[in-house]
Amino acid sequence: MPLVDEVLAGKRLALARLLSLIENDAPEGWAALDALYPRTGQAHLIGVTGAPGVGKSSLVNQIARALRRPQDGEPPRTVAIVAVDPTSPFSGGALLGDRVRMRDLSGDPGVFIRSMASRGALGGLAPTTAAVVQALDAAGFEVILIETVGAGQAEVEIARLAHTTIVVESPGGGDDIQAIKAGLLEIADLLVINKADRPGADLTERALRSMLELGYPHGHHRPEAWAVAEPPPGETWVPPILRTVATEGKGIAEVVQALHAHAAYLRATSRWHAREQARLKDILDHMLQAALLARWQASLPQGHYQEVVQRLLRRELSPHQALEALLNLSPFPSAETPRLIP
Amino acid sequence: MDQRKIRVLIAKPGLDGHDRGAKIVARALRDAGMEVIYTGLRQTPEMIAEAALQEDVDVVGLSILSGAHMTLVPRVLELLRANGQEHVLVFVGGIIPEEDVPALLAMGVKAVYGPGTPTQTIVEDIRRAVLEAQGSVA
Ligand SMILES: Nc1nc2c(ncn2[C@@H]2O[C@H](COP(=O)(O)OP(=O)(O)OP(=O)(O)O)[C@@H](O)[C@H]2O)c(=O)[nH]1
Ligand SMILES: [Mg+2]
Numbered sequence: 001m002p003l004v005d006e007v008l009a010g011k012r013l014a015l016a017r018l019l020s021l022i023e024n025d026a027p028e029g030w031a032a033l034d035a036l037y038p039r040t041g042q043a044h045l046i047g048v049t050g051a052p053g054v055g056k057s058s059l060v061n062q063i064a065r066a067l068r069r070p071q072d073g074e075p076p077r078t079v080a081i082v083a084v085d086p087t088s089p090f091s092g093g094a095l096l097g098d099r100v101r102m103r104d105l106s107g108d109p110g111v112f113i114r115s116m117a118s119r120g121a122l123g124g125l126a127p128t129t130a131a132v133v134q135a136l137d138a139a140g141f142e143v144i145l146i147e148t149v150g151a152g153q154a155e156v157e158i159a160r161l162a163h164t165t166i167v168v169e170s171p172g173g174g175d176d177i178q179a180i181k182a183g184l185l186e187i188a189d190l191l192v193i194n195k196a197d198r199p200g201a202d203l204t205e206r207a208l209r210s211m212l213e214l215g216y217p218h219g220h221h222r223p224e225a226w227a228v229a230e231p232p233p234g235e236t237w238v239p240p241i242l243r244t245v246a247t248e249g250k251g252i253a254e255v256v257q258a259l260h261a262h263a264a265y266l267r268a269t270s271r272w273h274a275r276e277q278a279r280l281k282d283i284l285d286h287m288l289q290a291a292l293l294a295r296w297q298a299s300l301p302q303g304h305y306q307e308v309v310q311r312l313l314r315r316e317l318s319p320h321q322a323l324e325a326l327l328n329l330s331p332f333p334s335a336e337t338p339r340l341i342p
Numbered sequence: 343m344d345q346r347k348i349r350v351l352i353a354k355p356g357l358d359g360h361d362r363g364a365k366i367v368a369r370a371l372r373d374a375g376m377e378v379i380y381t382g383l384r385q386t387p388e389m390i391a392e393a394a395l396q397e398d399v400d401v402v403g404l405s406i407l408s409g410a411h412m413t414l415v416p417r418v419l420e421l422l423r424a425n426g427q428e429h430v431l432v433f434v435g436g437i438i439p440e441e442d443v444p445a446l447l448a449m450g451v452k453a454v455y456g457p458g459t460p461t462q463t464i465v466e467d468i469r470r471a472v473l474e475a476q477g478s479v480a
Contacts, residue, residue, distance in 0.1 A: 013426045016398035024346050092347070093372035099393060100382035106389040113396055117347070117377045 003028070004035045007139050012112065015139050019114055022131045033131060036138035041276065043080075043137040044263050047158035049124060049148040049184065050168030055194035057083065057101035058246035059168060060145050064105055065249070066256045067143055074260065078110040080141035082133060084126050086149050087117040094118070098147055112141065124148035124155030130283050133161065159187035160282050163275055164262045166190045166255070167239075169208065171200030185211055188239045190258050196243035196251065208241050237265050300326070348376040348472050350401040353390040354383050355418070356408035363457065364405035367435060370461035371403075371468065387414060391421035394430055400472050403464075406436040411446065419450055431471050435459070 006014030021029030046063075048056050060081055067077040083098035094117035105111045114136075116126045125148060126132075136144050146162060148155045159165045167188035185191075185208075193204050240258050244251035266272035297305065308325055311317045317325060352368045354361045361383055368378045379397050381389070394402050402422070406414060415434060422430050434446060435455040443454045452471050455464060 012395055013398075016396055020349075020398045087377075088372060091373045092375040094377045095368055095372045095380060096377060097380045097382075099379060103382065103385075103389065106386075106392055113393075115377075115379050115397060 001032060001035055004032050007032070007036065007135070008039070010140070012109075015112065015135070016114075018135055019132050022135060023116065023119075023126070023128050025128070029131075033135060033138075036135060039138040039140075040134045041137065043133075043141055043144045044164070044259070045133060045137075045144050045146065045162045046259060047146045047148065047162030047165040048168060049155045049158050049165065049187075050150055050194075051170075052150050054150070054168045054170045055244075055246045056147050056150055056168055057098040059166075059192065059194055059244060059252075059255075060098075060147050061102040061104055062244070062246050062249050062252040063256060063259070064102070064111060064143075064145060066252050068105075068108060068110055070256075071253060072257070076110065077142040078140065079105075079112075080136040080139075080144045081105075081111070081113040081147070082116060082129060082136070082144065083113065083147040084116045084118055084124065084129060084149050087119050089120075112136065112139075118149050123157035124150070125157050125161065130161055130279075156183070156187055160279055163266055163272065164189045164259055166192055166259075168192045168194050169204055170195040171198045171204045189237065189262050190255065191239050191241045192251075192255060193241065193243045194246050197245045197248070201243060205241055205243070212239065212241070235269055237262065348401065348468065349379065349397060349399040350376050350403060350468065351379045351381065351390070351394050351397060351399045352403045352405065353381045353385045353393070354405050355385050355387060355390060355414045356406055356410045357384060358406075358408040359383065360407075361405065363407075363435065364403075367403060367405070367461060367464060370465055374465040374469070376468070387417040387421055390418050391425055391427075394422060394427060395425050399430060400475070401431045401433065401468055403433045403435065403468075406434060406438070409437070411436070411438055412442060415446055415451060416449055429475065431468070431475060433464070433468065435464070 003014055003018060007018055018029060018032055022033060048060055050056055060083070064079045064081060067079050070076055081102065083096070085094055085096045085098060087094045096115035096117060098115060099113060102113055105113065114132065116129060116132065118124075118126050121127045125146070129146065133144055133146065146158060148158050165187050167184045167190070169191065171193065191208055191212075193201055193208070242251060242254050242258060244255060246252070263272070266275065305326065308317065308322045312319060312322045350371050352364050352371070354364050365380070368380050371378045379393065379399065381393050390402065390404070402418065404415065404418060411434065415432070419432060422428065422432070431452045432450065433452050433455070437457060438446070438454050446454055453467055
């Protein structure tokens with residue numbers, strides 16, 4: 001497949017095209033991804049999430065810079081960035097502005113930045129973000145940074161997609177309370193207090209620390225990752241709390257160090273593998289759900305679904321009865337004319 | 343199932359300092375259902391071409407107030423071509439003297455808009471131009 005060959009040869013236009021095909025759910029895109037799939041599984045996938053305006057993009061910019069020009073003897077890593085911004089539910093359009101903070105990275109052939117609109121998905125990512133990340137992984141990027149929409153909601157999907165999740169907070173504004181509510185803390189592998197140049201960083205750190213202590217009296221916080229390999233006792237990753245000033249590059253070296261440390265920890269405790277398994281199973285389950293639903297809907301006799309919904313509305317069927325009525329109809333309708341009324 | 347969205351890069355090349363107009367256009371395009379990548383102030387032609395490539399856009403909109411359009415625009419066009427993106431439609435907005443417009447159009451710019459242009463005009467032009475371009479490819 002010429003597209004695949006070009007992507008593997010490092011042709012950036014081909015990669016950009018492929019990402020569009022995937023985003024647009026085009027069959028050529030999926031076919032290319034099928035061919036590329038054996039090459040995936042190499043990249044360190046890092047999620048960056050947090051409330052709007054906390055500095056996610058600025059931080060991503062700095063992390064990428066540091067990965068490109070390491071000061072600590074590490075080899076430079078190639079970096080892809082996927083930045084997701086919300087699609088307007090009214091127009092279907094989107095304003096994707098994360099690149100504004102990433103101008104430092106331009107002109108570097110070892111960096112590839114792609115903006116994505118969420119296109120109706122609610123979990124902080126777009127429906128095809130996982131597939132786009134796979135393509136970038138296959139294309140050979142060693143680190144992939146994924147910036148979520150940052151609606152401030154529990155964007156748990158990023159924790160399923162990424163090996164390492166950075167939750168970004170900023171001082172003041174009751175952000176700390178927000179984090180508890182939204183469950184962001186549960187998904188954090190690294191906690192970053194950005195805008196540490198602003199007053200209130202101490203307060204935020206104290207709040208986060210006490211919340212962490214509540215959350216880590218014993219054991220790891222991510223049971224689905226344990227399913228495969230129970231972590232040895234005493235080997236629990238407690239998220240470090242780090243302070244940064246992303247606009248000035250302060251504290252970034254420590255963040256990058258923690259990222260490498262987390263990757264090493266995941267590998268050493270076989271949790272890397274566990275997360276891979278959880279993630280891939282999740283991707284498969286999602287696709288399976290969507291495909292089964294679509295196939296089943298297509299197999300329903302015309303108008304019956306609507307009819308069941310109407311009966312549900314009229315209180316003639318309970319939701320449970322409605323489900324039975326629909327499932328009895330399909331995908332194996334009986335020989336007689338299907339009857340909705342039991 | 344058609345998932346295609348028109349993708350537009352709105353860029354502000356040159357050294358002039360405000361991007362109010364660019365932002366207004368960006369929002370209007372978003373409200374018309376397009377996906378608009380906004381890159382901010384002081385973009386070099388190299389940065390613009392690189393972003394257009396990575397984002398695989400259909401359209402590049404350049405907002406230029408500095409008077410440097412006769413050097414910036416040809417450079418952007420040249421870089422797009424060098425990257426294999428000659429299909430990308432380029433629109434220019436800002437303060438462009440009347441006498442420069444024919445030269446810009448001759449270079450391959452799709453349209454040039456002055457400060458008072460209704461955003462609806464720009465939206466419709468872009469939509470039509472993209473449809474035409476897609477038609478000629480398909
Ligand atoms: N004072 C201060 N300002 C910062 C810092 N980091 C980012 N900012 C500013 O905060 C604003 C938002 O930064 P972004 O990086 O765009 O934040 P974001 O979380 O990506 O924003 P969204 O993607 O819109 O949710 C910008 O004006 C930045 O310049 C910081 O460490 N200190
Ligand atoms: Mg951002």
